[in-house]
Amino acid sequence: MARYRCWMGIFSCFLLFNLVFLGQKSEFFGGSGGEHHGEIGLLLFIIPGFIASALSSKKRILYPLLGALYAVPFCLFIHHFLWLMPGDSFWQELAYVISAVFWCALGAMLCLFIRVVMHALQQLYQSERL
Structure with missing residues (x-):
């Protein structure tokens, strides 16, 4: 199990x-399409890390x-070879995806926190009941 x-x-x-990556690129979540200007859309990458940590x-x-x-090469492949819109250079996309990995790991740490x-609050509550 x-x-x-x-x-x-x-x-x-x-x-x-x-x-989330494809949603950002297709402007579904309010992404800018091809340009990255310190978007708050990167914060959406916390969700996959949080859910995966919980599972x-x-x-x-x-x-x-x-x-x-594992998703990084797939995202870069989809964006550069199957996407019809011209976008940023490969290195800019790589930096964007690596920062998305950071936010995903932060979501996992948030779930753990x-x-x-x-658990600590539950232990405190149980010790006060006794």
Whole structure:
């Protein structure tokens, strides 16, 4: 069962990362299409990391990070070879995707932080009840 949860975390992050990336590129989430000007749309990459971390049983930061890293070549391939709009250079797109990986890992850490805080509050509440 733990092996299944490992792949579930990686696959969910891979899939959600690609969906957010393609949504950003197609201006579905309010992205600018081809130009990147410090958009707040990068914050949407927190969602795949958060969800993948919640779905993973162990290594809650590593599995979302692996899913995001596996998605990087796929995103770059889709953008440069199958996208019809001319965009930024390869290096600008690589920097954009790597910063998206950072935000995805931050989402995983946020999920872990919330989990630890909830556990500590639960322990505090149980100790006060006794």
